[in-house]
Every structure is written in structure tokens, then in C-alpha cells.
Amino acid sequence: MKIFFRLVGLTYMLVILSACTPVKPWQRGNLALPQMALEVDAQEAALRQHTFFSKEAASGGYGGGGGGCGCN
């Protein structure tokens, strides 16, 4: 749990700090690189989430909430 609260704190801090460092649209070229995309490959990401969803109790967070399956 300790690590969880640390991560929560870190995330919050990062978001607050970001307000102080405005990034102009023409400074965002690096962020537009394909390797910086949060979802680099939507098909594979969906397959991985589907696999983990059918083998683990936890799910959620990635969005695109879809239909169920009778996976065993």
C-alpha cells in the first residue's frame, strides 16, 4: 500500500508541476513521435487486455470497455 500512496502523491505532484512549464504547440514534436503514443498498437493492446482480463480478477483503466466472453 505504501508504494500505492507514493505513486498517487507522485502523480499529483507531476500534474501540479506541469502547470509551471507550458509547452508550446511547436515544441511538441517529440511527443508526437510514434514511440511516444500511449497506445502504439491498438489491436495488440486489445488482445493483451482481453487475455489478462480472462486470466486475472482485475481489469479496467485502459478504456474501450467492451463485451464479455465465456473465456476459461
Place this chain on the structure above:
Amino acid sequence: MSKNIINSLSLAALALPGLMQDAHAGRAEETYNADILYGHYAESNQRMSVDIVNVSASAPIGKAFTLAVDFVSDTMSGASPMFNMKDQNGQVKQILSGASITEQRYAGVASLSYALEDVTLNFGGGVSSENDYQSGHFNTGLSWDLNKKLTTLNISASVAFDEVSPTGYNYTKSKTSQQYLLGVTQILDKHSLVQSNMTFSYQNGFLSDPYKLVFVEGGGVQSDARPGKKFQWGWLTRYARHFQDLNDAALHADYRFYIDDWGIQAHMVELQWQQPIVDEWIIMPRFRYYTQNQADFYQSVFNTQNVGSVHSSDYRLAGFGTLGGGVKIMKSFQLNGFVKDIKLQAAFDYFDRKASYQIGGNNQGSFDNFSFYMVTASVNVKF
């Protein structure tokens, strides 16, 4: 000249793929896309194996709309765990179903997104069909750029209706699931961004697994019986950082905390390193660790005193951890003709699922341990 550069970079920023919640929610696409993926999933000890074919396409309609469709075929075969029992020495053993005949699942999804100046709306739905299981869902989402597009707010809702008609039984049961997502993506600086999403899910109806049983010492076997409702909360935070000096490499770090009212808490950490090499080749090693504790009503084996009316020995509700990772290779070809871009991708991942990998320890033994691997290969074409 410089104005042109600024304009094109601004356009690139507008099309920031990292800011899209997923492939089905984002700004209007400017190209026609066609993607095909083949995947193979296999568990150790001749258990379940699945062959997956996934075909997706998306097309811009006018300047503001994007239509996307997606079709999946899963071909499944192999044995799966049914229940656990104790042998003569008192050791818990897992009992598998006989190797099943090949089963098929088909799923189709369609979505339409509409991009306004700062807001993108998305509507979608889909179906999934197996001989004993039917599912349908609808979803809608909104992504809203704020703060000079440094911040993107994501909100989405989905509802799913599932029906199971188990083979060998003469009944049909149903469940309803709702999921709500609230998320924010924030550009931190020129090299990094963070996304944090919370999902709230509520399921009610038949949540048991009709093919699973529990073993009761001195009382034979009983059907798996779970509560009729479930509330789940997941909080995922994703961080991406660019490294200019390392040939534009990127680090991706995800952490998810999960809790539900069945007594399960879970943590997931995933790390990926995307390393461009040369000529648009990218190699991506990745690592994933997952841990959960057992559900309140889980036991490997029950007795007549503790079996109660709600009980399960499903290995997915046990306490365990999964450790694994793999490598993915990607190669892009930029073309100037009718086809604008071709991307080839291939990946291999291996995961080891063990009771002893549960964080904080687990003394349940090794009877339900297994490992699995996944191989995928895909081609993405932009017109």
C-alpha cells in the same frame, strides 16, 4: 517558411497519438487504415490454446467523422481447470476438463467519432458470439482538450449485456455490466506526458462460472456460486518519457491499482522501452508484473462447515502473481503513392503465473501454477 514549419508541427501536435484514449476515440483520422493481426496464445501442460485473427479498418468521412470497424475470430481448444481436490496424501490437486473440441468466438465492433474544435465525441457498439455465450455492448465517450491542448479530459461510459447457455445444461442466465471511465492526459514538458484513468464498474446478474465446481470434503462437489453483483474500481496511471540522446527512445511505465467488493486487491506494473535502431526499425523489450489476493469466498477445497452458499475455487479468484515479459519488433515503410505507410510488427511474450509470486506471500502451494506465451504478427497499412 518558418510559419509553415510551425503550422506543420502544430498539426502534428493536434494529431498527438499519445493523447488519444484509444483507437476508437480521438481526432478525425486523415487516412484510411487497414490492419490485420494474427495471434497465438498457449498455456503450459496442454491446457487452453487460442488462435486469433483480428481485422480492423477505419476511414475519414468528411472532415469531422471517422468510422472504425473491427472483427475478431478466436479459435480455442484444450483443457481448462474445473475444480481442485485432495489426494490420499492430503495434497491439493487441480482437476482439468477433458480436452474440449474446438470452439469458436466471433466478435465485431463498430464506432463513429465526431471531432469538433476541442471536443471529440465517440459512439460505438459491438457483439461477441460463442455457441454457449452471447454478449452485446454500447459505449460512448468524450475527449476534451483544455489548457491550450496541454490537458485532455476523457469521459466514457459503456454497458454490456451477456447471456450464457452452458453446454450440457438446460438454462440460460444473464448479466449486465456498466463501466464508467474518467481520465486526464497531461503534457508535462517537451519530453514527457502522463495519463491517469479511473474506471468504475458494476455488474449484476449471473456472475458464476457454469463450468467450474467446488470440492467439499465429505460432501462431494457443488456448482461454483458467486455473489449476484460486483463493484470494481481500477486506477491506471501511464507515464511516457522521450530520450533525445538515446536516438529518440521512449520509456513507458504503467501502474494500476484495483479493488473490488469481492475482497480482491490487485497491483499491476508494466514497463516498456521503445528503442529506434535504424531505418525506422524499433525494438521494444517489455516487462509486466501482476499480483492479486484471493476473493473472500475463494478456497482451493471446502468442507461442509465452510462451504456456505457463496463459494468458488476458480484459479482466477485465488491469490497469485504473474511475472513475464517479451520483446516486440516494429518496422515502418513510408511510401509516397496510393499507399502512404506500411508498418510490420511482431511480438513474443512469456508469462509465469505462480501462487508464490503474490506480493506479501502465499502458502497455497503450487497446484494451480501455469505459464503461457503469446505470439503476434501484424500488418498496418495507411492509404
